[in-house]
Amino acid sequence: MIRIEDLHVRYQTERGEVYAVRGIDLDVKQGQFFTLLGPSGCGKTTTLRSVAGLERPYQGEIVVGDQLVLSCRRNVVVPPYKRDIGMVFQSYAIWPHLNVFENVAFPLREMKKSSSGDIRSRVRKALALVQLDGLEDRPAPFLSGGQQQRLALARALVKEPRVLLLDEPLSNLDAKLREETRFELRELVKRLGITTLYVTHDQLEALTMSDVIAVMDGGQIVQRGTPHDIYAAPKNRFVASFIGLSNFLEGRVKALGAPGEVETSSGVIKCLLPDGAAAGDEVIVVIRPEDVTLNDGAAGANENMLEGKIEAIVFMGDALECQVAVGAKAIRLKLHPSSAVAKGSTVRLKLPAASCRAVRA
Amino acid sequence: MNESLRISLWQHGIFLLVLFLVLAPLSFLILGSFSTARLPGDFSLHTMGLVNYISVYADASTLDLFANTIIYVGGSAALGIVLAVALAWLVERTNMPGKIFLYAGVPTTLAMPGMLQAMAWVLLFSPRIGFVNTWMKDIFGPGAPVIDVYTLEGMICLEGVRLVPTAFLMLVPLMRSMDPSLEEAAAVSGARPASTLRKVTLKLLAPALVAVMIYQAMTALEVFEIPGILGLPAGIYVFSTKIYAIVRTATFMPVYGQANALAMVYVLIAVATTVLYTRLISRAERYTIVTGKGYRPRQFDLGRWRIPAFIAALFFLFISIVLPFVVFLYASFLPYLQAPSAAAFKVMTLKNYRLLAEYGEVGSALRNTFMMVVTTATATVALSFVVSLVVVRSKFWARKLLDQLAFVPHAIPGIVMGIAFFWLFLKLDFLPLYGTIWAISIGFTISFLSYGTRSMNAALLQIHKELEEAAYVSGAPPWRTMWRVFVPLMMPTFVGVWIWVVLHAVRIAGMPLILAEGPGNQVLAILIWNMWDEGYVPAVAAIGTLLMISLLLLTVLVRIIGFRRHAMQMVGG
Ligand SMILES: Nc1ncnc2c1ncn2[C@@H]1O[C@H](COP(=O)(O)OP(=O)(O)OP(=O)(O)O)[C@@H](O)[C@H]1O
Ligand SMILES: [Mg+2]
Numbered sequence: 001m002i003r004i005e006d007l008h009v010r011y012q013t014e015r016g017e018v019y020a021v022r023g024i025d026l027d028v029k030q031g032q033f034f035t036l037l038g039p040s041g042c043g044k045t046t047t048l049r050s051v052a053g054l055e056r057p058y059q060g061e062i063v064v065g066d067q068l069v070l071s072c073r074r075n076v077v078v079p080p081y082k083r084d085i086g087m088v089f090q091s092y093a094i095w096p097h098l099n100v101f102e103n104v105a106f107p108l109r110e111m112k113k114s115s116s117g118d119i120r121s122r123v124r125k126a127l128a129l130v131q132l133d134g135l136e137d138r139p140a141p142f143l144s145g146g147q148q149q150r151l152a153l154a155r156a157l158v159k160e161p162r163v164l165l166l167d168e169p170l171s172n173l174d175a176k177l178r179e180e181t182r183f184e185l186r187e188l189v190k191r192l193g194i195t196t197l198y199v200t201h202d203q204l205e206a207l208t209m210s211d212v213i214a215v216m217d218g219g220q221i222v223q224r225g226t227p228h229d230i231y232a233a234p235k236n237r238f239v240a241s242f243i244g245l246s247n248f249l250e251g252r253v254k255a256l257g258a259p260g261e262v263e264t265s266s267g268v269i270k271c272l273l274p275d276g277a278a279a280g281d282e283v284i285v286v287i288r289p290e291d292v293t294l295n296d297g298a299a300g301a302n303e304n305m306l307e308g309k310i311e312a313i314v315f316m317g318d319a320l321e322c323q324v325a326v327g328a329k330a331i332r333l334k335l336h337p338s339s340a341v342a343k344g345s346t347v348r349l350k351l352p353a354a355s356c357r358a359v360r361a
Numbered sequence: 362m363n364e365s366l367r368i369s370l371w372q373h374g375i376f377l378l379v380l381f382l383v384l385a386p387l388s389f390l391i392l393g394s395f396s397t398a399r400l401p402g403d404f405s406l407h408t409m410g411l412v413n414y415i416s417v418y419a420d421a422s423t424l425d426l427f428a429n430t431i432i433y434v435g436g437s438a439a440l441g442i443v444l445a446v447a448l449a450w451l452v453e454r455t456n457m458p459g460k461i462f463l464y465a466g467v468p469t470t471l472a473m474p475g476m477l478q479a480m481a482w483v484l485l486f487s488p489r490i491g492f493v494n495t496w497m498k499d500i501f502g503p504g505a506p507v508i509d510v511y512t513l514e515g516m517i518c519l520e521g522v523r524l525v526p527t528a529f530l531m532l533v534p535l536m537r538s539m540d541p542s543l544e545e546a547a548a549v550s551g552a553r554p555a556s557t558l559r560k561v562t563l564k565l566l567a568p569a570l571v572a573v574m575i576y577q578a579m580t581a582l583e584v585f586e587i588p589g590i591l592g593l594p595a596g597i598y599v600f601s602t603k604i605y606a607i608v609r610t611a612t613f614m615p616v617y618g619q620a621n622a623l624a625m626v627y628v629l630i631a632v633a634t635t636v637l638y639t640r641l642i643s644r645a646e647r648y649t650i651v652t653g654k655g656y657r658p659r660q661f662d663l664g665r666w667r668i669p670a671f672i673a674a675l676f677f678l679f680i681s682i683v684l685p686f687v688v689f690l691y692a693s694f695l696p697y698l699q700a701p702s703a704a705a706f707k708v709m710t711l712k713n714y715r716l717l718a719e720y721g722e723v724g725s726a727l728r729n730t731f732m733m734v735v736t737t738a739t740a741t742v743a744l745s746f747v748v749s750l751v752v753v754r755s756k757f758w759a760r761k762l763l764d765q766l767a768f769v770p771h772a773i774p775g776i777v778m779g780i781a782f783f784w785l786f787l788k789l790d791f792l793p794l795y796g797t798i799w800a801i802s803i804g805f806t807i808s809f810l811s812y813g814t815r816s817m818n819a820a821l822l823q824i825h826k827e828l829e830e831a832a833y834v835s836g837a838p839p840w841r842t843m844w845r846v847f848v849p850l851m852m853p854t855f856v857g858v859w860i861w862v863v864l865h866a867v868r869i870a871g872m873p874l875i876l877a878e879g880p881g882n883q884v885l886a887i888l889i890w891n892m893w894d895e896g897y898v899p900a901v902a903a904i905g906t907l908l909m910i911s912l913l914l915l916t917v918l919v920r921i922i923g924f925r926r927h928a929m930q931m932v933g934g
Binding site: 092 | 831
């Protein structure tokens with residue numbers, strides 16, 4: 001539904017050139033909820049705005065639906081107002097001089113064929129979708145943040161575009177509202193079956209809402225996959241540290257196999273090796289804190305046992321976070337809040353080999 | 362593709378238009394300064410030379426001219442800024458009572474035409490007829506001290522007072538937006554209030570203060586009416602009046618080329634200050650510490666000076682609005698000019714007002730003025746809007762240059778603009794503009810372009826970029842977006858600029874005086890100037906009174922619109 005090929009965007013500024021997007025390829029299927037996730041400044045918004053036609057990439061090709069909207073090679077640039085898209089901006093961009101009804105009717109009035117009765121019924125329908133019915137005559141500035149966000153959504157949907165673009169639509173909402181809206185929003189676009197390209201820097205949003213996540217860094221996509229894959233099998237240290245908490249143990253591959261073995265400063269760790277790893281390769285073993293447990297028994301075949309001293313304990317409400325010094329490194333783990341642990345005591349940690357994952361350094 | 366080509370054509374069209382409007386008169390001004398032909402009409406490239414420069418700058422009196430101008434400009438700018446800082450500080454940072462009077466009153470003083478204020482001062486302080494001087498003589502006898510307004514000091518005082526409202530309007534937001542925690546940080550670091558004021562407050566304000574000062578000096582430099590009314594009769598010339606004197610009051614044939622040569626000083630200053638000012642402004646913006654809106658700087662406790670401070674502030678309003686108005690109102694009922702006394706009140710009459718209604722020239726001047734201000738204001742709004750749209754909202758390659766081009770005319774006084782146009786319209790005689798009110802309209806439009814674009818730039822910057830982009834992705838092409846998003850959002854600014862231009866175009870005498878050519882394009886300001894020159898003081902007082910009343914009403918209207926705009930921005934932002 002959306003296909004981006006080898007997209008490059010550069011900005012000319014007074015202080016030289018900013019190379020914001022450096023060769024992005026992606027393919028969003030019909031009806032998919034696709035999220036671009038990454039730290040601030042990694043080029044997510046720029047990519048999204050290129051799809052909308054608000055930026056002028058200097059290389060690449062973009063197809064929306066069956067319309068070729070951008071091809072730098074063939075010199076095709078379709079302006080935004082001729083693309084079949086709806087977009088929700090981060091600031092919502094509600095026009096303050098128009099009321100709720102007219103804000104939503106705006107896109108319809110730009111279409112030649114719609115009659116005024118037609119407009120009225122379509123606006124009503126769009127407002128009902130986002131539960132804003134009854135507020136038609138309200139001047140747009142007199143809406144709460146959540147209502148503005150829904151108004152922006154109604155305006156983006158009223159034309160029934162084939163593609164919906166969302167740029168951090170929840171970032172201006174307070175925490176509680178954001179949580180509720182996450183589910184509502186996903187439910188709504190899924191019900192309409194609309195293809196959605198979503199931009200966020202909030203991992204929780206990405207994990208809970210998406211069908212597919214593309215993690216971006218420095219203007220490139222580093223990894224793409226389902227939320228589960230991205231979380232469970234981060235491809236490199238950046239993805240692992242950006243999504244969730246991770247422990248990192250640097251080392252070298254000692255033995256191949258399933259599981260393989262990696263020699264680290266905290267001892268030899270049995271873990272899953274990256275594809276094509278060879279003995280002696282430098283790797284980083286990634287372990288999620290929740291996969292580490294305290295255990296006094298002996299090590300099973302596919303388990304690692306490490307011994308260390310508890311350095312710090314932090315009470316987090318729903319968990320105790322402990323930091324255990326193992327060799328020269330500290331390993332963090334999460335325990336049930338009622339666990340009886342004491343600072344300074346020596347403990348044994350159990351790390352199942354299946355949840356230790358070596359990535360290339 | 363087609364669309365972007367069309368947009369690019371539009372942008373180039375606007376750019377070329379502004380380029381022509383600004384540079385064409387300037388180039389004629391420059392060429393004319395080298396012309397040895399006596400009249401602009403005889404100008405040709407074969408009669409060029411440095412004669413004008415030599416005769417102007419080698420003249421001994423030119424030294425006096427420079428000295429006078431520097432004293433006048435420096436003195437009035439200094440006086441203006443001191444008064445303005447004091448007033449702004451009083452209303453923003455102290456607990457003086459009755460601030461609302463100043464918030465409303467100080468900007469209102471802008472409505473007072475400088476020409477009329479100067480005339481009012483003459484009526485009060487002229488050594489011969491001045492009411493105050495007459496009273497003093499009555500009380501103290503012939504040996505009484507005489508206050509003479511026809512002096513440099515008189516000009517400095519009046520112009521200083523006139524500079525206050527603009528500076529006040531620039532300073533108030535600065536003082537308001539200054540983050541109090543910066544001063545508090547100095548205080549908890551052990552600085553006493555006085556040294557906090559000196560080391561932090563003033564340092565932070567410094568770039569902005571310098572910018573305001575330059576702006577003020579430029580304004581003082583180009584004002585014509587004050588030195589015209591107060592200086593010309595006494596033979597005290599500053600630049601603007603000297604240029605006028607060369608062109609208009611010389612008994613023999615005027616030497617236009619010399620006026621041009623003298624005006625070159627302005628052109629140089631214009632270019633220099635444009636560069637300097639834009640630099641400073643960007644520095645000032647960097648310094649301006651606008652933090653959360655909730656902040657309210659701590660207020661300085663004036664103690665027992667609260668009431669005296671308020672009275673002093675009110676005295677400023679009295680001097681700039683009430684006094685001139687009362688003087689004019691009084692004089693407008695007199696059959697002939699005399700100092701206020703019981704006898705004078707007995708002979709008061711409505712004759713002057715009746716005469717105005719019967720005097721044909723007043724009618725035609727009013728009609729001309731009406732046409733002129735309406736076209737000027739409308740053209741200024743339209744041109745400024747499209748220029749600012751390109752400057753602020755497009756990626757047009759020359760948008761910075763366009764912005765500066767639009768700013769240049771600000772530094773060029775009306776008198777000089779007038780001379781430049783005089784040459785232009787005489788030379789481009791296929792355009793039937795010379796001697797019409799359209800000539801004045803075009804000249805004013807260019808002069809006001811800098812104000813118009815400054816306002817529009819600021820207002821356009823307030824409109825979040827995504828409001829525009831949301832229209833594009835909603836399917837609106839650029840011109841529809843302009844029509845449906847920008848124009849309605851900008852409407853308050855349009856109205857504000859429109860009225861501002863009307864307020865100014867109606868009373869500026871400098872440029873129309875140069876371009877005036879008989880009754881065909883006589884406007885109100887010239888009529889008043891000429892009648893004053895010929896000594897019809899009570900009649901001038903009658904017109905002046907009516908003009909003051911209408912301008913004050915218009916200003917109140919602007920204020921009301923201003924408040925509305927403020928409210929809209931708050932909800933829209
Ligand atoms: N108009 C612009 N001119 C110059 N540089 C820009 C412009 N817009 C973005 N950039 C730069 O391009 C890079 C990518 O910006 P982009 O807005 O796409 O980031 P982002 O991933 O959306 O970040 P965030 O999460 O903070 O919104 C950044 O380094 C940014 O500074
Ligand atoms: Mg962004």
